Amino acid sequence: MIGIFDSGIGGLTVVRAVMDALPGYDIVYFGDTARTPYGNKSEKTVIEYALQDTEFLLKQEAKVIVVACNTVSSIATEALRQRFDVPVYEVVSPAVDEALKVSPGFIIGVIGTRATVESRVYEKKIKEKNPNARVFAAACPLLVPLVEEGWLKKPETRMIVKKYLHPLKTRRIDTLILGCTHYPLLKGIIAHKIGKRVKVIDSSTAVADRVRTLLKATPNLDQSLSKNGNSEFFVSDLTPQFLKTAQSVLRQRIHLQQVNL
Numbered sequence: 001m002i003g004i005f006d007s008g009i010g011g012l013t014v015v016r017a018v019m020d021a022l023p024g025y026d027i028v029y030f031g032d033t034a035r036t037p038y039g040n041k042s043e044k045t046v047i048e049y050a051l052q053d054t055e056f057l058l059k060q061e062a063k064v065i066v067v068a069c070n071t072v073s074s075i076a077t078e079a080l081r082q083r084f085d086v087p088v089y090e091v092v093s094p095a096v097d098e099a100l101k102v103s104p105g106f107i108i109g110v111i112g113t114r115a116t117v118e119s120r121v122y123e124k125k126i127k128e129k130n131p132n133a134r135v136f137a138a139a140c141p142l143l144v145p146l147v148e149e150g151w152l153k154k155p156e157t158r159m160i161v162k163k164y165l166h167p168l169k170t171r172r173i174d175t176l177i178l179g180c181t182h183y184p185l186l187k188g189i190i191a192h193k194i195g196k197r198v199k200v201i202d203s204s205t206a207v208a209d210r211v212r213t214l215l216k217a218t219p220n221l222d223q224s225l226s227k228n229g230n231s232e233f234f235v236s237d238l239t240p241q242f243l244k245t246a247q248s249v250l251r252q253r254i255h256l257q258q259v260n261l
């Protein structure tokens with residue numbers, strides 16, 4: 001199975017993208033809905049949670065781990081790779097590569113949670129590959145609760161997105177990375193508010209493409225993954241609203257199982 005986890009249900013945007021990129025591959029998902037959000041927690045806590053989430057997925061027979069959370073990817077990837085002996089894919093590097101591929105003038109904006117923006121991981125990775133690139137980041141802490149609440153098309157959400165994007169617009173960015181797995185659900189509004197000129201990079205499709213490419217290059221690993229079109233979804237807390245949002249992200253009915261880590 002491909003194991004995918006997030007702090008909550010935003011990571012289902014990555015599940016959707018992996019299902020589209022690798023149809024039929026079995027997926028086991030864990031969303032830590034009882035402890036979400038991670039984006040305003042300390043590094044130590046995010047690492048501790050990420051290790052527990054991964055241990056749970058490995059117990060469910062996951063052979064590959066996809067970190068469907070920008071906050072965990074930014075802070076805990078090294079800790080996960082040191083602790084576990086399975087491939088760990090994170091969402092930051094594929095989004096950075098994609099941005100550098102399409103950005104015409106390398107003036108790149110990044111939006112994410114406070115933890116992701118404060119880690120400056122996007123800036124570091126972009127500059128490692130292109131020292132001349134200019135990177136401007138903005139934390140958008142209100143967007144995750146708006147998505148979890150299902151306020152995807154409300155005028156208030158549009159206003160808040162506009163306000164968050166204003167400083168990036170004045171910098172005349174040409175590319176914008178959605179550095180949070182919840183934001184693809186607001187992609188339409190974000191693309192509209194930032195303007196047609198700006199290329200918008202969705203980390204969920206970028207990581208799904210990366211996983212597909214790497215599985216092609218490692219047939220042994222690919223063969224070890226089951227492909228019966230079965231997916232299992234676990235959360236650490238279950239409410240009717242979580243189920244509703246999860247099903248609308250995946251555009252299908254699912255069974256969400258509550259587990260305690």
Ligand code: DGL
Nearest residue numbers: 007037038039070071181
């Ligand atoms: N999934 C998280 C991310 O991509 C956002 C939610 C949270 O703060 O936990 O950064």
